[in-house]
Structure formats: structure tokens, C-alpha cells
Amino acid sequence: MGATYTAILKQSGAWWIGWIAEVPGVNCQERTKEALQETLRLTLREALELSRHTAREAAGEGYEEVVIAL
DSSP states (O other), rough: OOOOOOOEEEEEEEEEEEEEESSSSEEEEEESSHHHHHHHHHHHHHHHHHHHHHHHHHOOOOOOOOOOOO
16 A cells, blocks of 8 residues: 555646645646646656665665655
8 A cells, every 4th residue: 555645736727726635845836736636746746766775875785775654
């Protein structure tokens, strides 16, 4: 089972804007609600991968990865 996140969506004029509540900085805008949801998914995936990469670089050599579930 994959992780789940909360998307906050709002229509503003001709645009849909959205945020991922649990991850600061993941926000997007699109012309349709469906396109917004897909763009949020892609942006979230990229943000999480960048965060993983940054953490691994900061750890340097000899680190251990452990899965933590809530």
C-alpha cells in the first residue's frame, strides 16, 4: 500500500489551484481539475524524490535506510 496525501483544490476564475497539505512547496495550477490532480501527483513525486536524494547526499557514506510507518 502506498502513502496517501491530501490535495487541497480550489477553483479561482478560469484556473484550478491546488496544494499538497502535508508537503510544503508542492502547489500547482491548471485549467481543469483533472489536469491539476495529475500535475500535483507528478510534482509530489518529484519533490519526494528530490528530498530523498538530498537526505542521502547529506548522510554521506555508511548510512542505513529504515522504513517508518505511521
